[in-house]
Amino acid sequence: MLATSAATQSLQAQAASSADAKPAPEIYLRAPENNAVVGPSFSVQFGLRNYSVAPAGVNINGTGHFHILINVEPPAVGAVIPADSLHRHFGGGQIETTLQLAPGTYTLRAVLADHEHKVISRELISSPVRITVRSRD
Numbered sequence: 001m002l003a004t005s006a007a008t009q010s011l012q013a014q015a016a017s018s019a020d021a022k023p024a025p026e027i028y029l030r031a032p033e034n035n036a037v038v039g040p041s042f043s044v045q046f047g048l049r050n051y052s053v054a055p056a057g058v059n060i061n062g063t064g065h066f067h068i069l070i071n072v073e074p075p076a077v078g079a080v081i082p083a084d085s086l087h088r089h090f091g092g093g094q095i096e097t098t099l100q101l102a103p104g105t106y107t108l109r110a111v112l113a114d115h116e117h118k119v120i121s122r123e124l125i126s127s128p129v130r131i132t133v134r135s136r137d
């Protein structure tokens with residue numbers, strides 16, 4: 001029993017040290033690209049490195065769900081992301097979606113938030129992506 005316990009502790013220590021050595025998380029938009037010109041209905045694809053996706057309400061360390069912020073500054077770390085037309089939640093764990101926007105220019109940001117929709121860290125807020133939406137495809 002003692003040997004098993006020591007082996008378990010050793011495994012836990014390895015898991016902890018590999019977690020410490022983990023590279024920083026990164027979030028970005030695979031699509032659209034910065035300065036893209038898109039039609040009124042366009043594909044959005046989220047990108048994430050060194051972190052994982054889980055649906056809203058599922059509390060697993062190192063996971064979160066995506067949001068798109070449209071023409072708004074991101075909330076502070078730890079703040080709950082509002083749910084409205086400028087703050088879209090993808091609580092099902094989606095990694096892509098289709099957005100419909102009126103013609104114009106927009107600034108989009110992807111944000112990963114935790115199971116309670118709280119901003120996790122600055123690293124999990126993407127750089128702004130500027131797009132122009134045309135009136136036709």
Ligand SMILES: [Cu+2]
Pocket residue numbers: 056065066067081089090091113116117
């Ligand atoms: Cu959310």
